[in-house]
Amino acid sequence: MLDFYSASARSANATRAVDECMDIIFGDEAPVDGGIWIFNAGIGFDVKKIATAIRQKVPQARILGTTCGGVIGREGVGEVLTSMAIMGIQGPETEAAYSSVSGFTANTSYEKGLELAKGLKEKLPGVTAAYLLTPGLDTNSDEVLKAFNEILPDLIISGGLSSDNYKGIFTEQYVNGVSGSSEAWVVGFADETLRVATRACHGFNAYGEPMTVTKAENNMIIELDNGPAWETYSAVSGQAEEYLKNALLQGGMAIKLQPELVEEYGSDYLLRLAVAHEDAPDVMFVSATIKEGEQYYLTTRDENRVFSEQEKALAALREDILSHSSDGKVHPVAVFQADCLARGRTLFGKVLKDEIIEMIQTALSDEGVVPPWLGMYGFGEYCPLGNKNTFHTYTTTLLVLYR
Amino acid sequence: MGNSEKEKQDVRELRQKLDAQIDFFNLIHQYAQETLCSSSLSEMMDTTAEGVVDIFQVELGVILILNVAGDKLIITGSCNYDDNLTEILVSEDWIKGSNLLNFKHSTVTVETPTEDSPLAAFELAHAMYYPIFDNNHKLEGIILGGISKAKARIFDYEQKDVVSSFAVYCQQMNGIINNFYALETALEAVKVKKRFLSNLNHEIRTPLNAIIGMNRIAMNSQKSDEIARCAAQIDVSSRQLLGLLNDALDISQIEDGKLALENAPFALNDVLYEMITAQTEHAAKKDISITLQTDAADNLKIVGDSPRLIQALTNIVSNAVKFSNPNSGVTVDVRVVSRDSQAVFVKFAVIDQGIGMSDETLSGIFSSFVQADDSMSKKYGGMGLGLSISKNIVELMGGTIQVKSAVGAGTTVSFDIWFERDASDTASDSGIVATESIDFSRKHILVVDDVEINREIVAAILEDSGATLSFAENGTVALEMFAASENGCFDLILMDIQMPIMDGMEATRAIRALDREDATSVPILALTANVSKHDVQNVINAGMNGHIGKPIEYESAMSLIGQFIK
Structure with missing residues (x-):
């Protein structure tokens, strides 16, 4: 039976940050050695120093990590470059294991996805749920999910894409001594005592006439409406091309969702985040497969909807959990969250996430106690939608493990 | 909205x-x-x-x-x-x-x-x-x-x-x-003092061990040359102990702000030669030569505390010798850099070609109890008090001390002091009486001390002087002996201070209060281990004429006794 531990801290010193987390988790007692330890960290950290600090406390730990634009722990959010959160997973290796690959890019997402899935299946044949982390700036998420579906068709996948401080310049993933921008990893759970609940939701509206993809390749939109992609998008949105390319979260586009998924998702559209790359300045890079003929809409953020749809999603999640509860209460043992910076309350032109995170954590607390919690703001999120593992952006995704 | x-x-x-x-x-x-x-x-x-x-x-x-x-x-x-x-x-x-x-x-x-x-x-x-x-x-x-x-x-x-x-x-x-x-x-000061105490223990035990050991050898020996060798070693070790004790007391006085100077006229070059002579023998054992370069005229007489000046220079020179390599030299350079009819400005420099010091070490060398590092005290000995004492003496004299050094390139310690010029032309007017001329025959000295061995030591010191000695074991006995004696019977009284029944201070006051002619004129010199300036002042206040510190320095004791015995 698996045990979960989590904590978050803020410090410019990796050792001090990890020590604070370990103090929160274990207090005066010695840390439990071994297990899988996952960290999410702001880019102000050297990820290897975090790993070293964890290993000093937990010598036998298998350590996975990522950079991100913000962290979420049971203590709340941390959005500075020196924020970090960790989650420890302790138990038999037959109930929790990880698989990892190097050389993961948008072009290799399928084959590396197969490698990841096969590795996980080999270590954990009975795996039922997984937390997946892939590179933030060079991933084709549809391809990696396709690969997992072939090897582990019943696996519930949640997780996300790593990120930086929303500059879109550099992300780093860490796997047991190796760090880089093309590492990917997945942690699987096969604890028979655990149940799994997931939910994804967002709060954006689509508007205007759609732009049609007239030329595409893998995860790249090369042309929209027969014109260079960014130029067309700029003309339709009325915003300067350079602004759109540099302001990372401004490149949002919506594609229509199948009608049967609308109710669950709280939106008629699935969103895609497009980013620019200096090597191909006219091309829009998206972390999903792009097909010619697809139609994309401009989007606008709807703050009221962000909150109202989140409430609905949480109610559905609680209902799901309570339907298996013997005492009419929710008893989550761990929550993994992948989120988008843009979801929250806007003040001073900045989105503040404290309110929405508090709302989520309150809904999933066990008699007022927030369970072990590891979250991050990424460049995309994985979560089932309509019982199918799906890639999202501008979304809150939750993987709740409960008993 | x-x-x-x-x-x-x-x-x-x-x-x-x-x-x-x-x-x-x-x-x-x-x-x-x-x-x-x-x-x-x-x-x-x-x-x-x-x-x-x-x-x-x-x-x-x-x-x-x-x-x-x-x-x-x-x-x-x-x-x-x-x-x-x-x-x-x-x-x-x-x-x-x-x-x-x-x-x-x-x-x-x-x-x-x-x-x-x-x-x-x-x-x-x-x-x-x-x-x-x-x-x-x-x-x-x-x-x-x-x-x-x-x-x-x-x-x-x-x-x-x-x-x-x-x-x-x-x-x-x-x-x-x-x-x-x-x-x-x-916190560092506390640590340094702890190290100092540990050092002090070692520094005291080393000569003490030599004294005890040599004493044992001497007691069991029948050979006069061997006994003489032991006595010489005991003398060296005793002086080492005395030096340590004096340094520790000086530092204590410095820390309490009680170290004071006693100014008197002296000839600068005489003092310099005296200091160099005292250090030369020790340096020669390491094949290190000490050279004095001075441009001060031999008849230059100044006013100052010459013993303290010697002490300051001795500490610096002995440090230079300690940290110099064999077959090298230490130079004491003294320059009168400015003068007028009232005063002279003298620059002293002690230059060695020894191991030198780093910037970091330099920053702490004038602090009490500090040596370059712990290994220094182990390798070279000492308690790290000397330079601190020198610095304080120099500053009391109104000067400033400086040090220049580099690792492996030697060290130069220098200081400048303004001295008043003495009005007289002679430099020998220091009150010191040549011990060779002492003749105490037909003189009667009353020695008052409660410790028998101390009475024996005084007897040994005065043995060759021809003096007649009487002994009292406390103040009461001394008072009774003096009161019972004929007027003018005693030419001098050597009075211990700390004694049972009646201490030396009380006995002195009682003698001075007697109704007889010699009660106020008989010289009474304190003979005591209480050697602070305050102690000296106290014995003078009690009516004594002078003060001899224990352990007794033969020459200065005889000189002082000679001053008072008529």
């Missing part, structure tokens, strides 16, 4: 803004607390650097402290700076040009360091730094925050957002750093 809704939004935004400000000050407070919990100066500096990174969200934080010479900035704390650089050279021009010296109007400097800036070594795209000052408002160093060229694209950096708060943080930390320095200094 309606008016009331807008007002609500405004209030919400204002509250949020205030919360952000409070969060910021909380962070500064938090880092202030963390630095105060540091267990060492380096930990405190690192925490201060971490605060720069964490609060202002820059890539690296560095604390740079100026060295003593003011030409290097030493990296004493850092966060996210892993290069091997430990110090950077700085020029006076850069310090002045960077407006770092203006204590009252300190400002944050924001720049991209150019190639001619010492901060160019950090390869920063953005740098902001603020001066920190010591408690005397002297520039101590800078607190630096920065973003490297390599990561400039990743970090958000809005200068206007952080500059004013960075100044607040640096000012706060400046105060803490200075307080921490003071605390470290105090």
Whole structure:
């Protein structure tokens, strides 16, 4: 039976940050050695120093990590470059294991996805749920999910894409001594005592006439409406091309969702985040497969909807959990969250996430106690939608493990 | 949005803004607390650097402290700076040009360091730094925050957002750093004193062991030459012990602010030759020569505390000998660098070609109980008091002491002192009586001491002088003997102070109060182990004529006795 531990801290010193987390988790007692330890960290950290600090406390730990634009722990959010959160997973290796690959890019997402899935299946044949982390700036998420579906068709996948401080310049993933921008990893759970609940939701509206993809390749939109992609998008949105390319979260586009998924998702559209790359300045890079003929809409953020749809999603999640509860209460043992910076309350032109995170954590607390919690703001999120593992952006995704 | 809704939004935004400000000050407070919990100066500096990174969200934080010479900035704390650089050279021009010296109007400097800036070594795209000052408002160093060229694209950096708060943080930390320095200094003093006590134990036991051992050999020996050799060694070891004791007492007086000078005329060159002569024998054992170079005229007579001057010079010269290599030389250079009819300005320098010292060692050598490091005391012996005593003596004389040294290149210790010129032409008027001319035959001396062996020592010292000795074991007996004697029977009384029944002070007062002619004229000299200036003053106040310290220095004791015996 698996045990979960989590904590978050803020410090410019990796050792001090990890020590604070370990103090929160274990207090005066010695840390439990071994297990899988996952960290999410702001880019102000050297990820290897975090790993070293964890290993000093937990010598036998298998350590996975990522950079991100913000962290979420049971203590709340941390959005500075020196924020970090960790989650420890302790138990038999037959109930929790990880698989990892190097050389993961948008072009290799399928084959590396197969490698990841096969590795996980080999270590954990009975795996039922997984937390997946892939590179933030060079991933084709549809391809990696396709690969997992072939090897582990019943696996519930949640997780996300790593990120930086929303500059879109550099992300780093860490796997047991190796760090880089093309590492990917997945942690699987096969604890028979655990149940799994997931939910994804967002709060954006689509508007205007759609732009049609007239030329595409893998995860790249090369042309929209027969014109260079960014130029067309700029003309339709009325915003300067350079602004759109540099302001990372401004490149949002919506594609229509199948009608049967609308109710669950709280939106008629699935969103895609497009980013620019200096090597191909006219091309829009998206972390999903792009097909010619697809139609994309401009989007606008709807703050009221962000909150109202989140409430609905949480109610559905609680209902799901309570339907298996013997005492009419929710008893989550761990929550993994992948989120988008843009979801929250806007003040001073900045989105503040404290309110929405508090709302989520309150809904999933066990008699007022927030369970072990590891979250991050990424460049995309994985979560089932309509019982199918799906890639999202501008979304809150939750993987709740409960008993 | 309606008016009331807008007002609500405004209030919400204002509250949020205030919360952000409070969060910021909380962070500064938090880092202030963390630095105060540091267990060492380096930990405190690192925490201060971490605060720069964490609060202002820059890539690296560095604390740079100026060295003593003011030409290097030493990296004493850092966060996210892993290069091997430990110090950077700085020029006076850069310090002045960077407006770092203006204590009252300190400002944050924001720049991209150019190639001619010492901060160019950090390869920063953005740098902001603020001066920190010591408690005397002297520039101590800078607190630096920065973003490297390599990561400039990743970090958000809005200068206007952080500059004013960075100044607040640096000012706060400046105060803490200075307080921490003071605390470290105090703690170090405690540690040093502990080391000193351990050292003292060793330094005392070594000669004591020689005394006991040699004494045992002498007692069992029938050979006169062997006994003489033992006696000589006992003499050397006893003097070592006495030196240690005197040094310790001097330091105690210095620390209490009670060390005072006793000025008298003396011939400068006589004192210098006396000091050199005393040191030459010891130096010769290491094949080290001591050379005196002086341009002072032999008949130059000045007013000062010559024993203390000798002490100051002796400490410096013996240190130079101690740390010199065999077959090398120590030079004592004395120059009269200025003179008028009333005073002369004399520069003393002791130059050796010994092991020398690093900058770090130099900064502490004048502190009491400090030696270059612990290994020094083990290798070279000593308690680390000498230079501290010398410094204090020189300063009491109105001078200043300086030291220049480099590892492997020797050391020069120098000091300058103004002396008054003596009006007389003779340098021999020191009150010292030549011991060769002493003849106490037909003189009657009453020796008062409660310890039999002390009475025997006095008897041995006076044995060849021809004096007749009577003995009393306490003040009461002495008073009775004096009162029962004929007028003028005793030519001098040597009076111990601490004795049972009646102590020496009381006995002296009682003798002086007797109604007889010689009661006030008989010379009474204190013969005591109480040797502080205060003790001397007390015995004089009690009616005694002089003071002889124990252990008894034969020549000075005989000289003093000779002065008073008519």
